[in-house]
Amino acid sequence: MKPICPGNPLDRYSSRREFLHVGLLGGLGLTLPQFFSQKAxxxxxxxxxxxxxxxxxxxxxxxxxxxxxxxxxxxxxxxxxxxxxxxxxxxxxxxxxxxxxxxxxxxxxxxxxxxxxxxxxxxxxxxxxxxxxxxxxxxxxxxxxxxxxxxxxxxxxxxxxxxxxxxxxxxxxxxxxxxxxxxxxxxxxxxxxxxxxxxxRDLNLPNGCDEFRFSRRRSLLETVDSHFRALEKSDAIDAMDAFYQHAYKLISSEKAREAFNLKAEPDxxxxxxxxxxxxxxxxxxxxxxxxxxxxxxxxxxxxxxxxxxxxxxxxxxxxxxxxxxxxxxxxxxxxxxxxxxxxxxxxxxxxxxxxxxxxxxxxxxxxxxxxxxxxxxxxxxxxxxxxxxxxxxxxxxxxxxxxxxxxxxxxxxxxxxxxxxxxxxxxxxxxxxxxxxxxxxxx
Missing domain, CATH: 3.40.720.10 (Alkaline Phosphatase, subunit A)
Known part of the structure; x- marks a missing residue:
């Protein structure tokens, strides 16, 4: 499978937990520490x-x-x-x-x-x-x-x-x-x-991963989520998904990203x-x-x-x-x-x-x-x-x-x-x- 974003680790990792941690966060360059913690x-x-x-x-x-x-x-x-x-x-x-x-x-x-x-x-x-x-x-x-x-x-x-x-x-x-x-x-x-x-940090997509690829990667994650949800039947998976939604919204919302832009303030x-x-x-x-x-x-x-x-x-x-x-x-x-x-x-x-x-x-x-x-x-x-x-x-x-x-x-x-x-x-x-x-x- 051709990687959707550069450095996509999906080819190397098979467990859902490793995919979430490395595939999504590593591939997108996201850490969003604490606020979007997997431990939630x-x-x-x-x-x-x-x-x-x-x-x-x-x-x-x-x-x-x-x-x-x-x-x-x-x-x-x-x-x-x-x-x-x-x-x-x-x-x-x-x-x-x-x-x-x-x-x-x-x-x-x-x-x-x-x-x-x-x-x-x-x-x-x-x-x-x-x-x-x-x-x-x-x-x-x-x-x-x-x-x-x-x-x-x-x-x-x-x-x-x-x-x-x-x-x-x-x-x-x-x-x-x-x-x-x-x-x-x-x-x-x-x-x-x-x-x-x-x-x-974390508010911009890494080089080589545009909005279209970002959306495709999100769809891929949802597909993998569905597969592992059926296998694990864990309520915690549904909880995690909500926090990844937060991450996607913050990164994909220009208005939200603009809130952090101090350059917009007059000198x-x-x-x-x-x-x-x-x-x-x-x-x-x-x-x-x-x-x-x-x-x-x-x-x-x-x-x-x-x-x-x-x-x-x-x-x-x-x-x-x-x-x-x-x-x-x-x-x-x-x-x-x-x-x-x-x-x-x-x-x-x-x-x-x-x-x-x-x-x-x-x-x-x-x-x-x-x-x-x-x-x-x-x-x-x-x-x-x-x-x-x-x-x-x-x-x-x-x-x-x-x-x-x-x-x-x-x-x-x-x-x-x-x-x-x-x-x-x-x-x-x-x-x-x-x-x-x-x-x-x-x-």
Whole structure:
């Protein structure tokens, strides 16, 4: 048989499993890791969801634990060893200040909800990160799914796009599908949008395999599927087929592929975001949400500043400050801010007192996160830390509360039970309540 595409391994492999893995993926040049995993065992589902305010979420995670004192909760009247190396600047919210290295975000504060009273009990990076990606404390007995995977499971894809995308790569082990099928895991780009030659892997057909041959290969796969389905009579085969359909739709849809095309954005807007990792990652995130992706997760920088917090902030914060502010402004200009939730989080805060090496150490007792759009109030500060930034003073917010509120805004009821391995029902969030104080009143 003449190969349909170059390097067709069908001549060499006879088992269905080998055909699927090597014949389809190898011949087409596809990997589509995690999102289209062969290990997925759950069939495509259709869900009845109540309408949410937010149609998409952009999760900007600042890994390492950004200091709240130098960012969203400065302490200008504290002693110098607590206050830190920077002053504070006024924001668009009367009487509210940010750290002086956040001038752009200070001018966008009237579009934000700033939560200054987040806390949890996990001082280790891995455990704190787990909390902020899943809404659960870590457990040795169960691997919990991330926000993006739950949203992918509950809402499915839109406009042939992956519902959950990580920019540029899966940031940590807790950003995956947990006890859910790996089919609900993230689609990772494999390349950074800040690269001048940025191109998403897997979205183009390899040289020598045109659309006609691609369609013929799909027909061949369906023929082989039917043969092995008759032999194996496995429900898992039907489940796998659904995910290959996703792959075909993404590759064959010009509109879906175009969502990843940063070249379509005007140079002036690229400059406004910043031609760097922070700016281009956030610009692509906006483009994906605009096209129909449900949840985009991205990370920027490293904020584990045990030493020289002054130099670290001066080096990293300008591009991040500019990029986040531009993202919020761009969404607002396009009329997308009300329907898009931007959330800026980190795994924990930093110690109230500067240490001997000019840094701050891990501190989960209180820290700050920021929400913009998606039905959250604009120009609102929720809760407070104490005078030295060492603990919650008023209106404490737990990870469960925040998770429940986030799911509420996209239309998911957080106490719904999903099935873990063995048929064990697990609530999407265990406890927590919708924080109505954070939400704008409906017109």
């Amino acid at each position: 065992q759950a069939a495509q589902k259709f869900y009845e969801l109540r309408e949410g305010v937010a149609q998409g979420i952009i999760h900007i995670f600042l890994p390492g634990g950004i200091a709240h004192q130098e960012s969203f909760d400065p302490k200008p009247y504290a002693p110098a060893e607590y206050r830190g190396p920077f002053g504070a600047i006024n924001t668009k919210i009367p009487g509210v200040q940010f750290g002086e290295r956040l001038p752009e975000l200070a001018q966008m504060a009237d579009k934000m909800t700033i939560i200054r009273s987040m806390s949890h009990g996990e001082a280790a990076h891995e455990r704190g990160t787990h909390n902020m990606f899943t809404g659960y404390r870590p457990s040795p007995a169960l691997e919990y799914p991330s926000y993006g995977s739950v949203i992918s499971h509950e809402m499915g894809s839109k406009n042939n796009l992956p519902p959950y995308v990580c920019v540029p790569s899966v940031p940590n082990e807790f950003a995956g599908s947990g006890y859910l099928s790996s089919a609900y895991g993230p689609f990772a780009l494999g390349s950074d949008p800040a690269n001048g030659n940025f191109q998403v 002036a807007l690229k400059d406004e975001y910043g031609r760097n990792e922070a700016g281009q990652r956030m610009l692509l995130a906006r483009r994906l949400i605009e096209a129909g992706t449900r949840f985009v997760s991205l990370t920027v920088g490293g904020w584990d500043h045990h030493d020289n917090i002054k130099g670290a902030f001066e080096g990293q914060m300008p591009s991040v400050d500019k990029a986040i502010a531009t993202l919020i402004r761009d969404l607002d200009r396009r009329g997308m801010l009300d329907s898009t939730l931007v959330m800026v989080t980190t795994e924990f805060g930093r110690t109230p007192k500067i240490n001997p090496t000019g840094g701050r150490d891990h501190w989960p007792s209180v820290f700050s996160v920021v929400m913009a759009g998606g039905g959250f109030k604009q120009g609102y500060v929720h809760g407070s830390s104490d005078a030295l930034g060492g603990g919650v003073d008023t209106d404490g917010v737990t990870v469960e509360d925040l998770s429940t509120t986030i799911y509420n805004q996209i239309g998911i009821t957080s106490d719904k039970e999903l099935m873990a391995p063995g048929g064990r029902p697990i609530e999407i969030v265990d406890g927590g309540q919708v924080l109505d104080a954070l939400l704008a009143k409906k017109a």
